[in-house]
Amino acid sequence: MIFSRAAEYAIQAMLYLAKWHETHPEERYLQTREIAEAQEIPYYFLAKIVQDLTRFELLTSAKGPQGGIALARSPEEIRILDIIAAVDSTQYLSRCVIGYPECTPETPCPLHYDWQKIKTQIFYIIEHVTLADLIKDAQFQNGRLVAPLTFGVVSVELGESSGKS
Amino acid sequence: MIFSRAAEYAIQAMLYLAKWHETHPEERYLQTREIAEAQEIPYYFLAKIVQDLTRFELLTSAKGPQGGIALARSPEEIRILDIIAAVDSTQYLSRCVIGYPECTPETPCPLHYDWQKIKTQIFYIIEHVTLADLIKDAQFQNGRLVAPLTFGVVSVELGESSGKS
DNA sequence: ACGGTTTATGATAAATTTGTCCGAAAATTG
């Protein structure tokens, strides 16, 4: 919707890695291939993306047997924005929503104010939400992380208990 | 940031046309070339986009001298969503923000709830805001529509009066 | 040292989006 495929895959992989790290504290490296297969991401493409993430020092990598990739910092210290910045240009985040080249507070496009509220919230999220926030209470399901049905609304609609007491 | 170039150009052109229509009620058609030049949109590209818009009956067109394009409905009846739907696929509007194929209320991705608020607002805007809303009080400046500095915050910062009483 | 494993890199290909061109069709004017 808003991020590039590459950024989506990057976030997916980082999430996977963070959660795996939490449940396997003894093992250092996870292999790119495993992440790609678990989340059905094209392996070669993900391998490229992983290189970017390593260059930006969000991941560390080790070649050879027992090698692979691992988070370079703790999940609390990795924000969505960090991941996007490593993979996308991020210029598009400040781009005018209808593409006016001179859309500024002094000469705002007709949608400027309406959109600014949305933009502010997007920025808030990508700047504040960390991997730690996202993996908290989430669980693997078919190789992907699924958030808990926190608000109960859905379970009521489904007529089922969420199983999380 | 979120729309394709084509969608951005489409909105720009529709805005231009709506405002022009308001100030030149006597003239029926405006030429694609004029819009393209005024807003510095690649003409041939805009011409293609205009074709889509006419196919979706947002525009009517007439060939030959004194021909051109015109809004097919009144600006009150044309929403942002209508324009986007004519040129983009709009599937991306419902796409999971991190690209999970099965991101539903039952199996939400970790960002699902945070993002849902944003999505709701985006939908609200594109479904409710019409061309009439956008051209209201906006004025042409260098061929593009500029919104009034409604809230005064900016003019205070600039140390100038907005000139709008 | 060697063979197998895994990431790193650069080249390339496919797909999509963006942008351009040209000839036709249709309408207006004279």
Place this chain on the structure above:
DNA sequence: CAATTTTCGGACAAATTTATCATAAACCGT
């Protein structure tokens, strides 16, 4: 009817994004 003007349609080209591959480099266990 002829000339001009404009949209229409298909084809094409360029740029970007997405995806794949082959080979090199690093590492490990034996």
